[in-house]
Amino acid sequence: MPALGHTGPLLAISADLAARGHEVVFLGGARFAGAAARAGARFVALPAEADFDDRDLDASFPGRSELPPGPERIAFDVRRVFLDPVPHQYRALLALLAEFPAEAVIADAFLQGALALALGRPRAERPALIGVGVTPSMLPSADTAPFGLGLPPMPGEEGRARNRALQEELDRRGEPLQRYAEKVFAEAGVQLPEGPRGRAVVAVPDVFVQLTVPGFEYPRSDAPASYRLIGALPGAVGGERPLPSWWGEVTGERQVVVVTQGTLANTDLGELIAPTVAALAERDVLVVAATGRPDGPQLLAGLLGGRLPDNVRAVDYVPFERLLPHTDALVSNGGYGGVQTALRYGVPVVVAGVSEDKPEVAARVQWSGAGLDLRTGRPAPEAVGWAVDQVLGEGRFRERARALGAEYAEYRPFDTIAGLVESLT
Known part of the structure; x- marks a missing residue:
């Protein structure tokens, strides 16, 4: 497709x-x-x-x-x-x-x-x-x-x-x-x-x-x-673009929360990214807002009164395969690939999505024990803040996400597909 x-x-x-x-x-x-x-x-x-x-x-x-x-x-x-x-x-x-x-x-x-x-x-x-x-x-x-x-x-x-x-x-x-x-x-x-x-x-x-x-x-x-x-495909590492100037902060002492609306449902950043940034503006965490669009940082600032909170770093694109190893929680609208990439790195997830297949992804996040499903596509900042506090504060979410990460690591999907090609032909 x-x-x-x-x-x-x-x-x-x-x-x-x-x-x-x-x-x-x-x-x-x-x-x-x-x-x-x-x-x-x-x-x-x-x-x-x-x-x-x-x-x-x-x-x-x-x-x-x-x-x-x-x-x-x-x-x-x-x-x-x-x-x-x-x-x-x-x-x-x-x-x-x-x-x-x-x-x-x-x-x-x-x-x-x-x-x-x-x-x-x-x-x-x-x-x-x-x-x-x-x-x-x-x-x-x-x-x-x-x-x-x-x-x-x-x-x-x-x-x-x-x-x-x-x-x-x-x-x-x-x-x-x-x-x-x-x-x-x-x-x-x-x-x-x-x-x-x-x-x-x-x-x-x-x-x-x-x-x-x-x-x-x-x-x-x-x-x-x-x-x-057969397991989830590993993503590209993303070395084709220079890392942002603030990259050293993600390996610092503060916890890192990443928020994204993916590559498709990001027309309105007020659905999830803006509420998440508003909810975490006063927290002692580093928030990386991956907007998925070139004008995303400017649009996000406009939704928040003209400027971003001091603890927020907004980008159009960020290499998730390099960022997620340093991430403590992902807030997502439920993209299947992005959520599984987080779980491969043992990162617990908060999901808020209602379009396409996102309710099914969100339900699996909660069913698996690796995060929370907010059951809405436009959560209030208070709901996001509560959910982030839960996945950061309760060790069971991180523990379950890490167990899933170990399960993903047992699979070799490329080898499996190549083997099928050779055996079926």
Whole structure:
């Protein structure tokens, strides 16, 4: 999918495979051509009908901004962002494979043109398909509530009964979207299998790898054998840009709290970054506000009356792989990659996010014991301050985050994917 949070992991996988000597072609959004080249892959752009700029989804998809966050916008996104491009993605894949007879296709789970490839061709007539889960697992299960509700597992038969009732209700309400999905895939010349589309996304590929560990993903006793948790990908160290002049402060005596709204939901810094800065302005901590946009520091100062508190360092970009080893707590709106990067370094997390997959990430943070879910996308400063005090002051959060960090360290996801490529082909 031509969005940074989806493209980044696939580029990292491409770079690793290219470094191992494989010939790699990257099919993706036009703005990532340079990044693909740096990864050592030949780049092919998705057709215009399947490409968009995730930095401004509302401009890419007219009418989206008129819908409030919630069921209506989710339904709009499912139709326009994820389903409408499927026939164009599928045709682009077929055209690419006609001139580049690949032995394996590795696809982000949300690029469902790859799903059409597996459904439309017998295994003997197509490359091996490896699906990659770059968001919390969407696989329906008797053991979990349906994806999107942000509900952690409930044990026993009571929990299973709850899950069945919720899935039945979701299936009923989602019937129009299911019929729409079937129509889109039929236009591509393939038939979707019976049952929830979330299961097909995982069960149809020859192997589906979920980029996480068991400690951060709900157990599913009924998962297909092809479904594997393989750990989180390590990020780039970020040595291509000079470190800020204040970098020495992060290795000082004060505790460090990092706050970010990620790379997608950072249009309004008043949602989380500003409340966090306001909440911690008088605390004896160093606050690093990673705004994710070039004008972010100026916008943040404007939201706070024209100047930043003395203990705040605001930046557009900061190399998280270098910052998080010196961080005591992360305040995040729930980006899957960013939260898992923090946990890899044993950093407890406070999450406040309601868009995209963020409620599911937030629920997993609290379920895992590594942090707190504020269950809102726009918390009051008092709520953020209380939560930060809890994760800094109660050792159980740091202890659990460190245990998860040790679990992540046991996995070698690049080796696993390379091994799958070689064994499946």
